[in-house]
Amino acid sequence: MKAFDSIMKGLNEAVEYEKGEKTARSERVTIIPPPNVSASEVRELRLRLNMTQSAFAALMGVTNKTVEAWEKGTNTPAGTARRMIGLLEADNSIPEKYNIINY
Numbered sequence: 001m002k003a004f005d006s007i008m009k010g011l012n013e014a015v016e017y018e019k020g021e022k023t024a025r026s027e028r029v030t031i032i033p034p035p036n037v038s039a040s041e042v043r044e045l046r047l048r049l050n051m052t053q054s055a056f057a058a059l060m061g062v063t064n065k066t067v068e069a070w071e072k073g074t075n076t077p078a079g080t081a082r083r084m085i086g087l088l089e090a091d092n093s094i095p096e097k098y099n100i101i102n103y
Contacts, residue, residue: 034082035089039073045088046071049095059095060084 016022037045046056046067057067060081069075077085088094095101 034079035086037077037082037085039071039076041089042067042070042077042085045085048092049088055101059100 013022017024046053049056049059051059053067053071054064057064060067060077062081066075070077091097
């Protein structure tokens with residue numbers, strides 16, 4: 001389908017929806033919150049990945065000092081770091097699968 005045809009189809013569907021002639025599709029999605037992780041869990045994950053603090057910091061997109069603080073329990077991972085840690089816990093091969101690291 002050409003771009004113009006696709007855009008026109010979408011616009012026509014939007015008009016039909018606005019007039020009440022068509023119902024919109026919807027799905028309810030539940031987002032599972034990222035896990036809380038302890039200092040020892042961060043360290044254990046890093047060791048399971050066979051990484052130094054520097055390598056793990058590069059993987060996570062944070063500084064070496066940040067990883068050090070996580071492992072000491074001075075700070076805890078937040079936001080996307082917690083999500084990434086949860087993903088790495090579930091699948092240790094993510095860095096290789098997605099060409100994040102090279103051996």
